Amino acid sequence: MNNSVSGFSKFSKAEKISWIANQYFSNPEQAVSLLTNYWNKDVKLQQLHDDFIENTITNFYLPLGIAPNFLINEKFYTIPMAIEESSVVAAAANAAKFWSTRGGFKTTIIGTEKIGQVHFIFKGEKEKLQSFFEEKKHHFFTETEAITRNMQKRGGGILNLELRDKTAEIEGYFQLHATFETKDSMGANFINSCLEQFAKTLKSEAFSYKLFSEEEKNMTVVMSILSNYVPNCLVRAEVSCPVEELADKTIANPQEFAEKFVTAVNIAEVETYRAVTHNKGIMNGIDAVVLATGNDFRAIEAGIHAYAAKGGKYSSLSHAKIENGIFSFWMEIPLALGTVGGLTSLHPLVKFNLQMLENPSAKELMQIVAAAGLAQNFAALRSLTTNGIQEGHMKMHLGNIINQLQANETERILILDHFREKAVTHAAVVEYVGHLRKAKI
């Protein structure tokens, strides 16, 4: 079958659905009905979601869960998490509760600087380019005034602009490397608009610069784009308490627990295979809050993983120590987040979530997200170094297995009861359901 299609984007939503249903499904009516079942009955709300992206055919649900009791800098937060993985929200909530009686999370903003670059090729005399840049630098600021005016009113704008020589890496490669303050917005549109204006200014000023040869005047702008690597847009989150205060129902020997925990973190610091999974656990918390607050989790992921490799080797984002009887566990991560602009004022659930967080500034949201990441990491390491993660994970996953097996309500109650004290495995649940069905319960 020929599955190619031309003019798909011009099809109406109904035509798109019909094309897909007929092309890929033996029962097109059923396929259409699945898609339309996911539409919101509020037509305006559905239209809003349709318009977020292109070629929308339906909605793709993710559960929105809540992790309460996050004590961050002496204030309690109820944190929204959009995520599909069972046990993540429970783990965050457990870790939050645990630390709420041990001083809570202490977070600080280390910096909020964003970065963008104009990448260009100049095959001429470097010294001439440097003098050109020094002489013309103010034009880059004046010619972006229309773009920066509003941001400046909010206390942000362009912080600095440098010419960077990258010719050791690629012949003729230079950059305009710019830094920005974007206050409560993530700033992608603002930064990219400034950069595209920088590129235009660069070309036009170079064209009229008398000291440049014809070739030098015709430098090539390759691209102008923000960087999602923001090592100076940094937040630190930490928990700490005297070792003996770590004791609780699963931590009978706090000294032994703390030592094993620190060793587990040390392993992630030196061993990349472990570091990736360790950091993935942190991202379980981070992505879920980033998504629930309408931020770009791909940008956050890319930036954080680059930061994890800043020493030349991919390593743990978090660190832990025991010093003078005090257990401390902390991390510093780059987070370019926004609480205005983008989806924040468009997506009704994002607005709801931000309101639940009491409409945080971008700086406050950075601290909340970092605390969620550290909590997640604590919960994972606590399970891994004590009972293992499968016990808790499979208990949380039991609901998914029950759904997969299409258990009825009576079966569901019996299964939950049966596995309350028993180890959950997929095979054990299948066997038990088989037994129930044979016995016609």
Ligand code: MEV
């Ligand atoms: C699972 O989503 C995350 C963990 O693998 C993280 C970790 O190993 O630290 C449990």
